[in-house]
Amino acid sequence: MQGAVVADTVAAQVDLPERLGYKLKRKLLGRPLVSSAMHEEKLSKRLALGVLSSDCISSSAYGTEEMLIVLLAVFGLTGFHILMPLTGVVLGVLILMTLSYREVVMVYTRAGGSYVVARENFGPKIAQIASVALLIDYIVTVAVQAAAGTAAITSAAPHLDRWSLEITIGVVLLLAYGNLRGIREAGRSFAFPTYFFVVMAGLAVVLGVIREIVGDLPHYATDVPGMIPLDDQHHAIFSFAAIYVLLKAFANGGSSLTGLEAISNGVSAFKRPEGRNARRTLSVMSVLLGTLVLGISYLAWRTHATPYADGSPTVISQVAKAAFGGGVAGQTGFILVQIATALILYTGANTPFTGFPFLASFIAEDSFLPRQLTRRGHRLAFSNGIIVLTIAAVALLLGVGAHVDKLVPFYAIGVFTGFTMAGLGMAKYHSRERERGWRRKLAVNFTGGIVSALVVVIFAVVKFTEGAWLVVLLFPVGWLLLMRLNRQYRREAKSLELVSAARADGATLSHYARHTVLVFIDRVDLAVLRALRYAGSLRPTDVRAVHLMIDSLVADELQRQWIDRGLGDQVPLEVVECSDRRLVRSAAEVALAAALEDRAEVTVLLPRRTFRGISQRLLHDRTADRIAAAVSRIPHVAATIVPFDTTLSPEAFEVLGERADQLAQEPALPATRMRTDRGEDSADGHPATDGVTSIGAASWKQRVTIEGRVRTVQVGTTAGRSLEVQVFDETGGVRLLFFGRTHIPGIVPGAVLRASGTVGEYKGHLALANPRYELVAVDAKPEPVATG
Numbered sequence: 001m002q003g004a005v006v007a008d009t010v011a012a013q014v015d016l017p018e019r020l021g022y023k024l025k026r027k028l029l030g031r032p033l034v035s036s037a038m039h040e041e042k043l044s045k046r047l048a049l050g051v052l053s054s055d056c057i058s059s060s061a062y063g064t065e066e067m068l069i070v071l072l073a074v075f076g077l078t079g080f081h082i083l084m085p086l087t088g089v090v091l092g093v094l095i096l097m098t099l100s101y102r103e104v105v106m107v108y109t110r111a112g113g114s115y116v117v118a119r120e121n122f123g124p125k126i127a128q129i130a131s132v133a134l135l136i137d138y139i140v141t142v143a144v145q146a147a148a149g150t151a152a153i154t155s156a157a158p159h160l161d162r163w164s165l166e167i168t169i170g171v172v173l174l175l176a177y178g179n180l181r182g183i184r185e186a187g188r189s190f191a192f193p194t195y196f197f198v199v200m201a202g203l204a205v206v207l208g209v210i211r212e213i214v215g216d217l218p219h220y221a222t223d224v225p226g227m228i229p230l231d232d233q234h235h236a237i238f239s240f241a242a243i244y245v246l247l248k249a250f251a252n253g254g255s256s257l258t259g260l261e262a263i264s265n266g267v268s269a270f271k272r273p274e275g276r277n278a279r280r281t282l283s284v285m286s287v288l289l290g291t292l293v294l295g296i297s298y299l300a301w302r303t304h305a306t307p308y309a310d311g312s313p314t315v316i317s318q319v320a321k322a323a324f325g326g327g328v329a330g331q332t333g334f335i336l337v338q339i340a341t342a343l344i345l346y347t348g349a350n351t352p353f354t355g356f357p358f359l360a361s362f363i364a365e366d367s368f369l370p371r372q373l374t375r376r377g378h379r380l381a382f383s384n385g386i387i388v389l390t391i392a393a394v395a396l397l398l399g400v401g402a403h404v405d406k407l408v409p410f411y412a413i414g415v416f417t418g419f420t421m422a423g424l425g426m427a428k429y430h431s432r433e434r435e436r437g438w439r440r441k442l443a444v445n446f447t448g449g450i451v452s453a454l455v456v457v458i459f460a461v462v463k464f465t466e467g468a469w470l471v472v473l474l475f476p477v478g479w480l481l482l483m484r485l486n487r488q489y490r491r492e493a494k495s496l497e498l499v500s501a502a503r504a505d506g507a508t509l510s511h512y513a514r515h516t517v518l519v520f521i522d523r524v525d526l527a528v529l530r531a532l533r534y535a536g537s538l539r540p541t542d543v544r545a546v547h548l549m550i551d552s553l554v555a556d557e558l559q560r561q562w563i564d565r566g567l568g569d570q571v572p573l574e575v576v577e578c579s580d581r582r583l584v585r586s587a588a589e590v591a592l593a594a595a596l597e598d599r600a601e602v603t604v605l606l607p608r609r610t611f612r613g614i615s616q617r618l619l620h621d622r623t624a625d626r627i628a629a630a631v632s633r634i635p636h637v638a639a640t641i642v643p644f645d646t647t648l649s650p651e652a653f654e655v656l657g658e659r660a661d662q663l664a665q666e667p668a669l670p671a672t673r674m675r676t677d678r679g680e681d682s683a684d685g686h687p688a689t690d691g692v693t694s695i696g697a698a699s700w701k702q703r704v705t706i707e708g709r710v711r712t713v714q715v716g717t718t719a720g721r722s723l724e725v726q727v728f729d730e731t732g733g734v735r736l737l738f739f740g741r742t743h744i745p746g747i748v749p750g751a752v753l754r755a756s757g758t759v760g761e762y763k764g765h766l767a768l769a770n771p772r773y774e775l776v777a778v779d780a781k782p783e784p785v786a787t788g
Helices: 002-013 020-029 045-052 054-061 063-075 078-107 114-122 124-156 158-181 188-213 240-257 274-303 315-324 327-350 352-365 383-400 404-410 412-433 438-462 468-504 526-537 552-564 583-597 614-618 623-631 650-665
Strands: 514-520 542-549 573-577 600-610 637-645 703-717 720-728 733-739 752-762 765-769 772-777
Touching (some): 020 158, 054 188, 054 274, 063 078, 063 274, 063 315, 078 274, 114 352, 124 158, 124 383, 158 352, 158 383, 188 274, 352 383, 404 412, 412 468, 438 468, 526 637, 542 552, 552 703, 573 583, 623 637, 703 733
Parallel strands (some): 514 600, 542 573
Antiparallel strands (some): 573 703, 703 752
C-alpha cells in the first residue's frame, strides 16, 4: 500500500513536459491525427482525370518550347517548319505509350505502376531499376513543374523574373508544408486547375486556329533582345550533325510525355471496376495532352513564337497573347491563361509529394529502403518521404537554377526508364499468362518497351554533357545502394529466422536458471538509485553494482559513499580494474564473466542522465549506448538503459529521494551463506617451490597459500556486510571473503596479494573465508605494505 501511495505521489508531482520539437510540430502542423481518421477516397473517372492528370497535361506548357530551343539554334527559321513533323513523332510515341499503359492498369490495380510491374515479372532486384528511375523522376518533376509554374507567373509579371529561383523554392517549401499537414490530392479543389487549364489553353488554341484561317493571326519578330539567337548553320537534313540535333530536339520534346504513368500509380483510387475506369481515364488524358501539344506547336510555328534565353516569357504565353489579341478582353484572356498554366504546373509539382512517399514506402516494405519511410507521421502523411523529396528538389534547384531547359536533361531518362520496365514487364506477363489476345498485347507492350529504351539511350547520349551524365551515374550508384541495404536487411532477417526455425522444430534454446543483474555505475546519485530500484523489480537471483575503475581515488570515494549510505548492506559494489581505460571492452568482459561463472542470464542496467538543453547534452558522452551495443552481442546477456530526467522539478526529486531511502531499507535479495562442506574431497594441489599453490591446482578443504592479482573488489555481498575480492593468476581464480569489513587499505583492483586459508565454496566457486593476506605489490595506487 505504501508503494502505491508513493507511486501516486510521483505521478502527481512529476511534470512531464513535451519536447520543444513536438511543441513546434504541433504549432506548425496542428494536432496529431489518429489512425482511424485515415481513409482512401474513391474517385470517379471525371474527378480522377482532374486529380491525377495535372502532371501529364501540364507538360504541354513547355514541351513545344523545349523542342524549339534546340531547333532554332541550329536550323534558324527552318526550325519552325521542322517543329510540326517532330511533334508528330512525339505524338506517335505518346500513342504507343498510352496503348502500353492501358494494359498495365487492367492487370495491376494496386498503386505502384512500373515498379510493381517490374517486381512481379522480373523480381525485386531488377525492379529496383524502375524504383531508382521513378524516384529520380519524382524529384525532377517537383523542380521542373515548379520552375515552369514560376515562368508562367513571370511571363505575366516580368518584374518578378529576377526572383524566379526564390519564388520556385518558396512554392516547393509551401507544397511540402501543406503535405506535412496532410492535404490530400483528391477532391474538386485539386481537379479544378486541370480543367481550368484545359479550357483556357484549349480556347487559346481554337481562337488561334480561327485567326490563322481568317488571316488575322499576328507573327512575332525573331530578333527581339532576350530571345535565343536564331542561327541557320545550313546543315543538310540527313547529315550526321542534323540528325544529332533532331534527336536532341526529340529528346526535349519527350518531356511532354512526363506524368503519363500517373494513372497507373493511382489505379487503386478509382471506383470499381478500377482497371476499366483507369483505362478510359488514361485514354482521355492522352487525347487532351496530344491535342494541346499539337495545337500549341502549330500556333508556335505560325506565330514564330521564340523562346527567351532566361525562359520568360514562355512560348505558350506568346501563343496565348497572339490568340487572344489586344484590348481588355484579349489581355484578360492572356492573364487567365497564365493563371491557369501556373495553377496546373504547381498542382503537377504537388503530385510527387503523394507519389514519392508512397513509392518509397513500397520499396521500404520490400527492404530496399530504410524502414523509416514506411511510417506515417504526425498528420498521417509519410512525413519522412516528404522531407527527403523536398530536400532533394530544393538541392536540385539550387544547383541548376529555376530554368526548365536546364532541368529537362535530368528528366526524361527516369521517365522513359519507367516506361521501358512497364512495357517489357507486361510483355513478359503476356508471354507467361497467354490470356485472350495475348499476342497483340505482347506486341504492343514489347514495342513500347523497346521504343522507350531507345529514347533513354538517345537522351543519355545527346544530353550527356548538359547534365544527363549525373543521372546516368546515379542509376548504378542508386541501384547498388539499394542492393546493399537489402542485403543488410536480409542478414538481419536470416539471423531471426534461425531462432524461429529452432523453435518451430521443437529445439530447446539454452537457458540458465539463475538471473544476475549488473548495475554499472560511475557515481552515487538519484539516477543510480533509480536503476537499483528497477534492478530489484526484476526479481534477480543476484544483483550487484559494478564500477569500472579508471581513477583509484574516485573508486575509493565511491566505495566510501556506498557504505555511508547503507547501500553496501543490500547491494554489493564491485570495483573492476580498467587500466587501459577501454570502458566498453571492460564492461563486455564483466558481463561475459558473469554469464559464464555464475551460469546465469545476465541483465546489464546502465543509468543514463537525460538532459534537455543542447549545451547540456554536449557536455556528456554516449558511453551507455556503446556499452549496451557491445554487451547485447554476448549470448545470455541483455542490456537495458534506465533513463533519468535531470529536468524533473525539485518536488519530484524529493519524492524520488524518499522512495530511494525506502529502497535502501528494503532487502533486495535473500541472503546466501558460504558452504563449508561439499561431501567429498578433491585431489591435492601442487604447491609451488616457495609454498604458494597455483590457484588452478587448489581444491576444496585444502589448506593453501595462493598469490595473484586482484581483478575485482566487491563491497557488500548477499551474505551480509562484507568485502569480496576476486584474485587471479595464470591458472585460474578464487574469491576471498572478508566478513564484517567493507574496506581494506591496499586491496584494490590491480594489487597483487598473497592469501592463506582453507578452501571452501561460495556460490559454486572456490573461496577463502577471512584469509590471512599480505600485499605483495600495488599497481593501481601506492599503498604501504600491510598484513592481516
